[in-house]
Amino acid sequence: MTDAILRATGLSRTFQMGERNVIGIQGVNLEIARGESVAIRGPSGSGKTTLLTILGCLDRPNEGQLVIDGTDVTALPESALARIRSDKIGFVFQSFNLMPFLNARENVELPMELTSMTAQERTQRAKELLKLVGLADREDHRPSKLSAGEQQRVSIARALANRPPLLLADEPTGNLDSKNKVEIVRLIRRLSAEQNMTSVMVTHDNRVASQAGRVIFIKDGQVRSNKNRVPVKEMVEEEEDLD
């Protein structure tokens, strides 16, 4: 058995839209090793977000099996799934999703409430994490007082709070300007490498994807290619081929 942090077999998710069934993903097989950095590409509506929510245990597949860090989560009860989310997975959203009424430090502390850490330990770790993302001097600021790039840094710090082995990010740079895009991607890369985390990032940006150790291209809910180290040129060709 390889040291896989994540193994998906035949994952499918369809959405009931009245009479119609809309396919989110279909028969996805995927194995991601510990410490890998993976980019997920694909046209709009291809099922990238759907896949990520299932990998992140935010949603359940209709079919297939998902094993995370050795635990088969497919049939876990809701409460156990919540534990997986707090212990195993850090999630970074396109729209940051910080709590508007909590300051930066409190936002980072929030997931640590679900651990046995003391209040002091939580504050201590939150401060360290904010320092790590370069916001040591912003810990008292509420999200509304932070720039978009700063908010995304806070949300990355929050995702790292419980030292999850798996970091999932859905277009984390989607709401950022080009300068911040580069910085955020670098930050995620650097931190996941430093903390020996596996990162799975959905991105539209081929340049960003080309820096990932592995690139997964999906279309119509299916994995169309799954290759290591894809150069930008090849990705463009791939898109043209398939379109």
Next chain:
Amino acid sequence: MVGAIAPSPEVHYLGIASRAARNIARRKGRVILAVIAIGIAMAVMISIPAGLNASQSAMEQLNDRMAVDYAAQAAEIENTSTLIEVGNTGSSFSSQRQGAPGQQSSATVNDTVISTIKAIDGVEAVVPFVSQTEGMPDREDFFGGSPPDSGGMPNGTMNMPDMSSMRDMLSDVVTVLGVSLTEENIANYSVLPTTILEGRNLEASETGAVLLTENLTAYYECGVGDTITIQDTEFTVVGIYENTTTMGNRTVFMSIADAQEIYDMGTNVSYLYVYAEDEDYVSTIASAISLAYEDVSVSTMSDRLEELNNLQEMSEQTLASASSTVEQTENTALQMIIIAVAATGLIILFVMLYTVKERTKEIGVLKTLGFSKGAVIAQFMLEGVMVSAIAGIVGAVIGWLGTSTLASVLLPSSTTSSMGGRMQQVASLSIQPDPAWMLVAFLIVVCLGALGSLYPAWRASRTKPVEALKND
């Protein structure tokens, strides 16, 4: 570490409580509205029982006071077994007849009548009185020509409780009582009040002097030594006598000669007290008088006792009807409390439902971070309980300050009005909220807060983590 799921840590109530508090602070306007609405509902819960208690205890006091009054009056009447009261029946005042002095043969009680009665066998003494009323708004309207009960007994203790509504209308009415100030009458027939609080009593053959009750000193704004004007004639106030009735006695004492003069009555009087030498003569004398003067009213002790019983029955009926009003009020009060309780629960329910709906995405984010259903339920329940606790404190303050206003607005005023001014006089309706009940109401409101937020919190806990990904 692989495959291991850490034991579920306890829910961090401090974090949950602090987030609940901050969420409340986030929506100040809405929370303030809800708090005021619930606060008023709670004030209603507090003030209604307080109002009911006040009405009930006022009623009880009134009942007790009246029982004591009647007992005292009955005892007094029983002491007057030899007294026959003789008045003008129908019972026209002498003053109304003064335009026809020639018609002596009819009922007008005057000197001639007095001498005739004195001559009857067994009569020991005849004491005349003049009783007139001052400040009456419009006699015909209230009495259809008959006089108000006007301090029947010399001491004023016989002042019967009149109909309460009349009492209100007659607040300006003063009875002027002219008594025959002979040495003998003063000494043997107690024509004057017994207890003088200030100054002195009237003396034999005195003229131009009056006695007032305590309550009349305020009405005339005068004291001993001052003068008051009645029928354009000045009188000196020589003394203040003790008011011995529940109702408040408004009688001015003066000599009968003065009274006859200022009311232009000649030798006419209003009524007579005829004293028999012995109880055994009473019925004979009474029938002799009735026979001689058919228009004259004659009442013996047994008549007076009967009259008192009738009055007592009437008052008891009034009280009974007031009690049934209180019972009806209790029903209304119960309904209002139910409405207040329902309103409190519903306000919390809707405020919390709205809050949950508005914060769906936020709850989704909590779920993605791994917060359990229980933690979400705890947070929203706590929020509802906090809002209702704040409202409870506000309600306690409103209730404490506004109970009497609220109670009188909410409870049908019939409870108090059916007993008229008398209730207020007897037990100046003080409506005080009961602190124990306030605490109960506070706990009820907090429980309603928990109950009302149960469903919204449950709804919140079912929010799917993917809600966090939905973009606004």
